[in-house]
Amino acid sequence: MSEQARSQINTHNYEATIGIEVHCQLKTKSKIFCGCKNEFTHTPNKNICQVCSGQPGVLPILNKKVVDYAIMLGLATNCKIAQKTDFARKHYFYPDLPKNYQITQDLNPICEDGFIQIELEDGSDKQIRLIRIHIEEDAGKNHHTDAGYSLVDINRAGTPLVEIVSHPDMKSSYEARAYVMRLHSIIKYLGISDANMEEGSFRADVNISVKKKTDAKLGQRVELKNINSFKFIGQAIDYEIERQIQELESGEKIYQETRLWDRKNQKTIVMRRKEGADDYRYFPEPDLPEIDIDKDWIECINKTIPELPGARIKRFQADFALPYNDALILIEDLQLASFFEECCKFSKHSKTLSNWILRNLLAYLKEHNTEISKTKITAQLLGELVNAIESGDINNKVAQDVFAEMIETGKSPAEIIKDNGLRQIDSVGDLEAIAKKIIEANPSEVEKYKAGNVRLFGFFVGQAMKETQGKANPKLLNDIFQKLLS
Numbered sequence: 001m002s003e004q005a006r007s008q009i010n011t012h013n014y015e016a017t018i019g020i021e022v023h024c025q026l027k028t029k030s031k032i033f034c035g036c037k038n039e040f041t042h043t044p045n046k047n048i049c050q051v052c053s054g055q056p057g058v059l060p061i062l063n064k065k066v067v068d069y070a071i072m073l074g075l076a077t078n079c080k081i082a083q084k085t086d087f088a089r090k091h092y093f094y095p096d097l098p099k100n101y102q103i104t105q106d107l108n109p110i111c112e113d114g115f116i117q118i119e120l121e122d123g124s125d126k127q128i129r130l131i132r133i134h135i136e137e138d139a140g141k142n143h144h145t146d147a148g149y150s151l152v153d154i155n156r157a158g159t160p161l162v163e164i165v166s167h168p169d170m171k172s173s174y175e176a177r178a179y180v181m182r183l184h185s186i187i188k189y190l191g192i193s194d195a196n197m198e199e200g201s202f203r204a205d206v207n208i209s210v211k212k213k214t215d216a217k218l219g220q221r222v223e224l225k226n227i228n229s230f231k232f233i234g235q236a237i238d239y240e241i242e243r244q245i246q247e248l249e250s251g252e253k254i255y256q257e258t259r260l261w262d263r264k265n266q267k268t269i270v271m272r273r274k275e276g277a278d279d280y281r282y283f284p285e286p287d288l289p290e291i292d293i294d295k296d297w298i299e300c301i302n303k304t305i306p307e308l309p310g311a312r313i314k315r316f317q318a319d320f321a322l323p324y325n326d327a328l329i330l331i332e333d334l335q336l337a338s339f340f341e342e343c344c345k346f347s348k349h350s351k352t353l354s355n356w357i358l359r360n361l362l363a364y365l366k367e368h369n370t371e372i373s374k375t376k377i378t379a380q381l382l383g384e385l386v387n388a389i390e391s392g393d394i395n396n397k398v399a400q401d402v403f404a405e406m407i408e409t410g411k412s413p414a415e416i417i418k419d420n421g422l423r424q425i426d427s428v429g430d431l432e433a434i435a436k437k438i439i440e441a442n443p444s445e446v447e448k449y450k451a452g453n454v455r456l457f458g459f460f461v462g463q464a465m466k467e468t469q470g471k472a473n474p475k476l477l478n479d480i481f482q483k484l485l486s
Helices: 003-007 064-076 173-190 230-249 295-302 309-320 324-331 334-343 350-368 379-391 396-409 413-419 428-441 443-450 454-467 474-485
Strands: 014-025 088-091 101-104 111-119 125-137 141-144 150-153 160-166 202-212 222-227 257-262 267-273
Touching: 014 173, 014 230, 064 111, 064 125, 064 160, 064 173, 064 295, 101 125, 111 173, 125 173, 173 202, 173 230, 173 309, 173 334, 202 230, 222 230, 230 257, 230 267, 309 324, 309 334, 309 350, 324 334, 324 350, 334 350, 334 379, 350 379, 350 396, 379 396, 379 413, 396 413, 428 454, 428 474, 443 454, 443 474, 454 474
Parallel strands: 222 257
Antiparallel strands: 014 160, 014 202, 088 101, 111 125, 125 160, 141 150, 202 222, 257 267
């Protein structure tokens, strides 16, 4: 479709319906049905045995910690926990599935009917309902070579998974991204998974359909498979919604298919087309008994659940008077939220602390591709830096230099300020003398300023800052120039 035709499409006549399935690997020491190490490794077929490689005659033994973690996630997402739950065999044939079936849950999942609450752009709340959470084993991984053949790595086979299936309650990429981010943060807070999207331990499949708002029937569903970043989830959904609208406007048919996100070309591409629903021939797993979950078991797990992101964002707003957006960004990263809270033990200026964490610290971490724990910054050092700013010992410009040295060396702000003579100049007499000197040296600029070019005020302040190597008290300097130039 041409750009002109695309611009004439009225997208407001359409609405999207979005549901998401998330597969999350659990952080247990061993795999779900055998004693092999459950760890991410680049060495192919390192952590395998007769069970997870699908050898004949072997029997699975369920890892109880997997059930504990599934119950914990269910409680944290407001689900009903099943009193009795069991496993099934899901049959399909693929090289990375040695048994030719996957042990999963079918009719009796461990968790059902939950919800996750997200915050919308207008500040209101919305509940995204969950259909179910069930336990299953992961498959291995195929590695496709340029030579035209594929290799199979069974390391991942038998890794414990939970699959979280939402209702199609989301209407936009914003809602979908907010839902996945909140689910991701809940899992991180619980400590049941590292939820590393790049390594594949947290994978999202997004189902999207588009229809005219006046139509009662939902449109044909298209699945976007294995998107591995929050950013790409938003981009892929926006593209796919527009693609489907364009197809419908052109009189084309939307096919039931699985598509992948091509991040290089910023578009979705067809992976495979489906003519009907897959028939996996589920039947009860004969080698695993039914699991009875009593109230004592559930209560024992419930006592271990920490404060969750939704509660923490409200507490940060109440206890630290943070704006909603600041609190939201902080709580979505468990390490960042904990660091902020620790900083507040050393400085009462919570909003200034938040600013420095969200701007300077995050920028440093992103630039150096690192984590807080791998730098020399501590909560006490950042708290002391903020205190030095708020007390007037240094201004914000000098503080940038102090921060840069502090995070690289681990020196205290006081030590850096003293060693480099960075203490702020607060003497009215000294600053007035500098201001007079600059005014006398720039008569033409003074004349232009007084003639109405008020933008030149910044020139005078900048010259004074340059003269004092950035150490002048900016408020005093502004007041002095206002007085002298009037």
